[in-house]
Amino acid sequence: xxxxxxxxxxxxxxxxxxxxxxxxxxxxxxxxxxxxxxxxxxxxxxxxxxxxxxxxxxxxxxxxxxxxxxxxxxxxxxxxxxxxxxxxxxxxxx
Amino acid sequence: xxxxxxxxxxxxxxxxxxxxxxxxxxxxxxxxxxxxxxxxxxxxxxxxxxxxxxxxxxxxxxxxxxxxxxxxxxxxxxxxxxxxxxxxxxxxxxxxxxxxxxxxxxxxxxxxxxxxxxxxxxxxxxxxxxxxxxxxxxxxxxxxxxxxxxxxxxxxxxxxxxxxxxxxxxxxxxxxxxxxxxxxxxxxxxxxxxxxxxxxxxxxxxxxxxxxxxxxxxxxxxxxxxxxxxxxxxxxxxxxxxxxxxxxxxxxxxxxxxxxxxxxxxxxxxxxxxxxxxxxxxxxxxxxxxxxxxxxxxxxxxxxxxxxxxxxxxxxxxxxxxxxxxxxxxxxxxxxxxxxxxxxxxxxxxxxxxxxxxxxxxxxxxxxxxxxxxxxxxxxx
Numbered sequence: 001x002x003x004x005x006x007x008x009x010x011x012x013x014x015x016x017x018x019x020x021x022x023x024x025x026x027x028x029x030x031x032x033x034x035x036x037x038x039x040x041x042x043x044x045x046x047x048x049x050x051x052x053x054x055x056x057x058x059x060x061x062x063x064x065x066x067x068x069x070x071x072x073x074x075x076x077x078x079x080x081x082x083x084x085x086x087x088x089x090x091x092x093x094x
Numbered sequence: 095x096x097x098x099x100x101x102x103x104x105x106x107x108x109x110x111x112x113x114x115x116x117x118x119x120x121x122x123x124x125x126x127x128x129x130x131x132x133x134x135x136x137x138x139x140x141x142x143x144x145x146x147x148x149x150x151x152x153x154x155x156x157x158x159x160x161x162x163x164x165x166x167x168x169x170x171x172x173x174x175x176x177x178x179x180x181x182x183x184x185x186x187x188x189x190x191x192x193x194x195x196x197x198x199x200x201x202x203x204x205x206x207x208x209x210x211x212x213x214x215x216x217x218x219x220x221x222x223x224x225x226x227x228x229x230x231x232x233x234x235x236x237x238x239x240x241x242x243x244x245x246x247x248x249x250x251x252x253x254x255x256x257x258x259x260x261x262x263x264x265x266x267x268x269x270x271x272x273x274x275x276x277x278x279x280x281x282x283x284x285x286x287x288x289x290x291x292x293x294x295x296x297x298x299x300x301x302x303x304x305x306x307x308x309x310x311x312x313x314x315x316x317x318x319x320x321x322x323x324x325x326x327x328x329x330x331x332x333x334x335x336x337x338x339x340x341x342x343x344x345x346x347x348x349x350x351x352x353x354x355x356x357x358x359x360x361x362x363x364x365x366x367x368x369x370x371x372x373x374x375x376x377x378x379x380x381x382x383x384x385x386x387x388x389x390x391x392x393x394x395x396x397x398x399x400x401x402x403x404x405x406x407x408x409x410x411x412x413x414x415x416x417x418x419x420x421x422x423x424x425x426x427x428x429x430x431x432x433x434x435x436x437x438x439x440x441x442x443x444x445x446x447x448x449x450x451x452x453x454x455x456x457x458x459x460x461x462x463x464x465x466x467x468x469x470x471x472x473x474x475x
Contacts, residue, residue, distance in 0.1 A: 022211065024211050024212065024213055024290070026213055051216075053213055053216075053221075054213075055211075055213055055289060055290060060399075060400065060401060060429075066234075076234065078234075080234070080235050080237055080238065081237040082237065083236065083237055083240065083285075084399040084400050085335065085336045085397055085399055086397075087236075087289065087335055087336070088235050088236050088237050089224075089235065089236050089285060089288060089289055090228070090234050090235025090236060090238075091224075091225050091228055091234070091235075092234055094225070094228040094229045094232060094233065094234055
């Protein structure tokens with residue numbers, strides 16, 4: 001029987017050529033993470049009814065690493081680029 | 095303060111170099127801070143740890159070095175202690191100082207800052223359009239969506255030139271089917287419209303004293319500058335994720351007597367041979383007088399991209415008993431890219447400035463100043 005809730009673990013960290021300066025990340029209305037390095041947080045949300053959104057500022061054209069685990073299972077674990085302004089924003093799942 | 099003793103001078107020689115200039119107002123030559131209105135606002139890349147920052151500013155007549163220790167905590171309370179030094183190599187020196195920074199001396203400041211960095215709500219049309227585009231393109235973030243846009247532009251370009259390569263036709267069909275047909279320009283604006291536009295505000299109190307020296311009327315005895323206390327209120331609104339419009343209002347209480355420094359020698363004694371002994375001092379003629387100083391400033395600060403920042407600003411300032419000074423300045427700054435996480439940010443650039451004192455006989459000045467700024471987080475030293 002699938003769980004009623006998903007445990008979502010999220011971690012943002014600097015990757016090659018990147019430096020994190022400001023991160024705002026939310027799962028629903030719940031803010032995760034604190035402005036420290038590495039950015040890390042977890043939250044429980046109704047199973048399959050949540051969305052992670054974030055906005056991150058750092059080094060222009062550098063990279064940051066995003067890792068998302070759901071109920072201990074790795075769902076996303078990749079380097080993502082900042083744009084020429086040093087900003088990126090996104091959402092998961094898409 | 096500069097003291098020199100001479101036994102060969104005349105009874106009282108007042109070498110009033112620049113004394114005439116002291117009779118009229120000139121634009122103050124304080125540190126050419128790249129930002130006026132937005133200076134007290136926290137940047138979007140706010141510090142979470144104590145930091146040391148250093149500035150070197152140089153223009154045609156002064157080189158100023160400043161070092162400050164900043165402590166900014168996430169709650170938005172910041173404290174800053176700064177010591178600044180000026181090495182004038184010419185010109186008329188500092189006059190009435192009406193800026194956040196002092197030309198030379200020491201200053202302590204405490205700032206309360208506020209910034210709403212919250213994400214736009216899920217129901218925002220910009221957010222919904224962006225997330226719909228992410229879904230259609232199966233991209234997790236703006237940069238990934240931009241990449242899809244670049245690929246689409248390349249496909250269309252080859253299609254236009256009848257130069258489709260193997261697999262391009264299938265790729266185009268797949269794009270059409272999924273709806274992921276955005277150009278790079280479209281993906282840029284989809285991401286931009288989904289980004290927050292923070293509102294920033296700050297109240298900053300400063301207490302400091304410059305190292306200016308005044309020479310009292312009649313006696314020409316050196317007197318130190320008055321302690322200056324001020325409050326700056328600033329507010330800024332991001333209109334795009336890279337463009338900030340800011341305004342600030344500053345009031346301070348401090349010296350309102352201006353003038354160019356003069357070198358004055360006076361007799362203080364007679365030596366055993368009967369020759370006069372003189373003491374020479376350099377300072378502004380007259381005694382400092384306390385009054386109100388006001389300033390209103392408006393600034394646009396934009397990160398153009400690829401590290402280039404420009405921040406045109408204008409300000410109006412005045413002091414009790416003094417005419418209004420209007421300033422305009424355009425800093426062109428470049429953030430030197432760092433390829434390592436622990437690399438400290440480095441900002442280099444030029445600031446072009448113009449100032450005019452709105453007196454009966456207006457006085458104008460142009461300045462070009464170089465700026466070098468860096469900052470170290472104490473936790474990483």
